[in-house]
Amino acid sequence: MSHAHWRLGFHIAPQHAWLNDPNGLCQFRGAYHAYFQYNPLWPDRDTKHWRHFVSPDLVHWEDHGTALVTDIPEDRNGVYSGSAYVAPGAASDGGDLLCLYYTGNVIDPDDPAADQGFVHGGREANEILVTSKDGETYSDKRVLLRNDDYPTVCTRHVRDPKVWKQGDSLYMLLGARDQNDEGFILLYESSDGSSWRLRNEIFAHERFGYMWECPNIVQLGGRDFLACCPQGLPEQETRWQNRWQAGYFPLEGSVLTTHLVDERSFVEWDHGHDFYAPQTFVADDGRAILVGWMGTFDHRYSSAPDGLDWIHCLTVPRELTLGADGLLRQWPVAELESLRGLGIELDAEDELALDAHRADLVWQGIEGREGTLVLDDDVCLSWKADALTLRFLDAAVAAGRQDRVVPLPNGVQDLRVLVDSSALEIYVNNGAELLSTRWFPRDEALRVHCAIPCAQACAYPLQDALAHAYDGVED
Numbered sequence: 001m002s003h004a005h006w007r008l009g010f011h012i013a014p015q016h017a018w019l020n021d022p023n024g025l026c027q028f029r030g031a032y033h034a035y036f037q038y039n040p041l042w043p044d045r046d047t048k049h050w051r052h053f054v055s056p057d058l059v060h061w062e063d064h065g066t067a068l069v070t071d072i073p074e075d076r077n078g079v080y081s082g083s084a085y086v087a088p089g090a091a092s093d094g095g096d097l098l099c100l101y102y103t104g105n106v107i108d109p110d111d112p113a114a115d116q117g118f119v120h121g122g123r124e125a126n127e128i129l130v131t132s133k134d135g136e137t138y139s140d141k142r143v144l145l146r147n148d149d150y151p152t153v154c155t156r157h158v159r160d161p162k163v164w165k166q167g168d169s170l171y172m173l174l175g176a177r178d179q180n181d182e183g184f185i186l187l188y189e190s191s192d193g194s195s196w197r198l199r200n201e202i203f204a205h206e207r208f209g210y211m212w213e214c215p216n217i218v219q220l221g222g223r224d225f226l227a228c229c230p231q232g233l234p235e236q237e238t239r240w241q242n243r244w245q246a247g248y249f250p251l252e253g254s255v256l257t258t259h260l261v262d263e264r265s266f267v268e269w270d271h272g273h274d275f276y277a278p279q280t281f282v283a284d285d286g287r288a289i290l291v292g293w294m295g296t297f298d299h300r301y302s303s304a305p306d307g308l309d310w311i312h313c314l315t316v317p318r319e320l321t322l323g324a325d326g327l328l329r330q331w332p333v334a335e336l337e338s339l340r341g342l343g344i345e346l347d348a349e350d351e352l353a354l355d356a357h358r359a360d361l362v363w364q365g366i367e368g369r370e371g372t373l374v375l376d377d378d379v380c381l382s383w384k385a386d387a388l389t390l391r392f393l394d395a396a397v398a399a400g401r402q403d404r405v406v407p408l409p410n411g412v413q414d415l416r417v418l419v420d421s422s423a424l425e426i427y428v429n430n431g432a433e434l435l436s437t438r439w440f441p442r443d444e445a446l447r448v449h450c451a452i453p454c455a456q457a458c459a460y461p462l463q464d465a466l467a468h469a470y471d472g473v474e475d
Helices: 334-339
Strands: 017-028 031-039 049-055 062-068 079-087 097-107 123-132 142-145 154-166 169-178 183-190 197-204 211-220 223-231 247-250 276-282 288-294 318-322 328-332 352-354 358-366 370-375 379-384 387-392 404-407 415-420 423-428 433-438 446-451 454-461
Touching (some): 017 097, 017 276, 097 154, 211 288, 223 276
Antiparallel strands (some): 017 031, 049 062, 079 097, 169 211, 223 247, 318 328, 370 446, 379 387
């Protein structure tokens, strides 16, 4: 199978080498910006930089090359994850200023205090600020916080700043691990974005993993949702099935006054094999938009089979809304529908064949308590009674992925499946539940067979929005 067969058409992916966490997501001076963790030396060495993509519409992206590299002592082992804050009118030309906050990673194996994992010694976690007035050229790096600036309860694992403005202040969330190997979050406050003071520490009532990465804040409908990625949760039959998890806590009050969260309220963003480290931002039109890493550190799964020389991708941008149950919904941004070709009615009795593995499959008004969707005779999505199962019928396309089961007490009312070459995003019940997974089909045509009684079903072929994304860009 040609590697080009698995190249993606509307999911951001590297031209070569490794991608992981989305970083610095924002809308800045009329364009959308997506940075991500990028290791150009994969698989030989692990050195993380920030790669940069730009789009006018969240669909058609251009690769603008590597933006931030490891070039100062305080980030010599990695430009780790972080976020963007757009400061209105703060640039020298009177326009908005892009402020990028990230963790500079430093590893010193010769430190006498170094231990396995560099938890209690041998590591520096430096919070660093870089600014830009055009999204292409960047200021000198300024170190804002170092290990000695964190509270003594912290180990050397502190990272992933998320910065936003609320009222007259800027706030920063940092993921952390304490001396008792419990995950928690640090909340800092600033009046100028440069000088920061600790405002709060946020723990769970009971131990909930040993480290909380990639903290985030979502504010919708007058409510705050505190997101993070807990590491070390025990795998269970229908949840916490990846190596590390990603989800959110619905808060009763403001994140600014929260000291404890109820770990029992934790909601996973996505039940698929390939999802971690999501980041959110607020677009100029007020939409809360999420993008996740459609990948994993789980070595049970391969995301570069057959010697593929690039690995992982990002999810499509998803709009977040608030459901009637007080929980968040995720749905592909409306702009994605601009890629649709002429819709083809899906007949439950016949198999539909599309020329390419690039489609938007939609079922509305689903009836009954059972249904089945099969793609290429290789992947099966089925539900019966109160559970939905994603199953790979052919291990060759699964690359190590096993069955996933999602509890659905109220059954399935609607279903949407995005197929993009080697990526599947499955949205159930208006985005109440999701499964994002990679697969590696062998056939040229996409074959769709479904037994789903419903009011309406349609398959939309999708255009390739990234065919020229890498034109003229050196790796």
